[in-house]
Amino acid sequence: MMRLKKWSALLLFILIATLVAACGNAKSTGTAGSESASDAESEQDLPEVLNIGYFEYIDDSLIVKQQGWLEEELNQLGVEVNWISFQTGRDANNALLSKAIDIQIGIGDPPVSIAVESKTPYEIFWAGQTVGEAEALVTKKDSGIDRIEDLKGKRVATTIASTSHYSLLSALQLNGLTEADVQIVDLTAPDILSAWQRGDIDAAYTWDPILTEILKDGTRLISSADLAEQRHPTGTYGVVHTEFGEKYPKIVELYIKQLIRAQQLYTENPDEAAKLWAEGLHISEEEAAKQAKGSIWLTPEQQLSKDFLGTSGNIGNTAESLKKIGDFLVDQKSLTTKLEVSSYEAIINPVYLENVVNKTNN
Template structure:
């Protein structure tokens, strides 16, 4: 089984463009602000690719933190997991929220980006769940079963590692590459026995399912996954202040959650159209880090001495190479070059 390759074609460009117009929450500035942006050699518009997740970026979007911090027009474009990297490659977006496995594959495959922020360390927010009537009570019971997850994502990586750790070959199961809406539809039809999914789809699956394994369980086995933010290197080098201001915006969301949890939870609940109780449950399924915490050795480290994030991405790449998902042996230097703590450092000055 091979992971999806990045495909650049006219149809994809058309879809991304349509998404930018139809799905994006574009917000305009006044003509005076646009003139100011032009005079300061700022971009006329910043395109931020996101996914439907209960995290700090979602709060920043809903609260308008990006517009306030960046000072230019901001276009928010929502994607499913498989499409967002294609838009990044084509230059249709400047920033992208990616799972650590997807970011790793992109970096190892030559996509010229910098990793600038960890949105969350994943735990109970991502789980391998099975149908209540599937008679699956252990990992060994998955043999011969049908399992769905989006390929080239944190859930896919965790699923493959879980199978490997339990001595189960990929040939012993049937894997389906599905996005979250497709997974839920297949689940309701009874077409699949299990799925490794994230919120908010995860909560819907659990209405008729049970947890077999979580990403928290996997992290305790040394398989750590996260959602990260990457930015096109060309964009970052031309507009480093914009990247720093992006960091300020999402860190403002973290501070809001830490200082006024009720407001942050309500913001997520309204955005995802779920109850506040459910929003809090989903948020607590992962670990949010402040800018100061991100600079600790366990994560980004500093510009002078980069932290464990580099090794974590390299370990993920080694696994993907073994799975034949990337074509060449990944070098540690590739990930050292792609992890850039300087924007977080500058945001804290």
């Protein structure tokens, strides 16, 4: 009887050990399977299409587009890259609001300030350029308009809610005029060229490459570089729809890497950059090289400084600049409400750029 009990105990021990081992193996297999599923899920957690808005002028994003760098990275993951051209920041804002695009590059301060008031859900992740000689107020040669004060009662074309529009209003104000003193004609940049050639307008405030065209028979009255010296600077930004950025932060960071790569190409090989811009804009390489010098290119480190975006722990002066422009547009009756600087700080998100810079430096 004692021997039977011993055998029973031994068999019970073996049975329990076998079950424990089986459970352990099953658990190990399940863990490996869940890790694979997790990896697959992270790969599958990508959009089918990345829609990027851009403007047809010289900047870092046009190099990225021309080189096909994003396509190289994303197509192999099953993500299509779709580039959509816009003529105005107003149209880009509407596209972001409706989710027709996920990212917009090169959008100016005024449309960003407008987006803050209208609560368009996007964030600034890039501040690649400040505007210099690339935008200017031009009048026809021999028109008798030699000073900004001479524009009173004249037809002046610009693109409403753009950096050029803000600069035009600033130039008028600095010279004792108001928007009511001139006839502002709202046109896209290509339409400004057509109106200029027909003689429908007396002056225009616009940007390259159209600016270069109208300067062939025009006279520059003031540039955005001049206005920056008079405390009315303008710049352009990269913005991402908030929902897209939260869901796909790695794609935003990947795009930033390509923008930095484009900046490096321009710095190290400006002739190659000019060739790419010339092909993209259908202008000569000489014109492209000249126009590229009309903007001030900001390095990632400069963008993360207090003068611009700042850091995630200490938002920079870009918020103050946007507020100043927003307040100015309220005074000009283009906006309705003067907002606190915190409203502008809320849309600046340097985290994407910080992550890229930190990974590059480590």
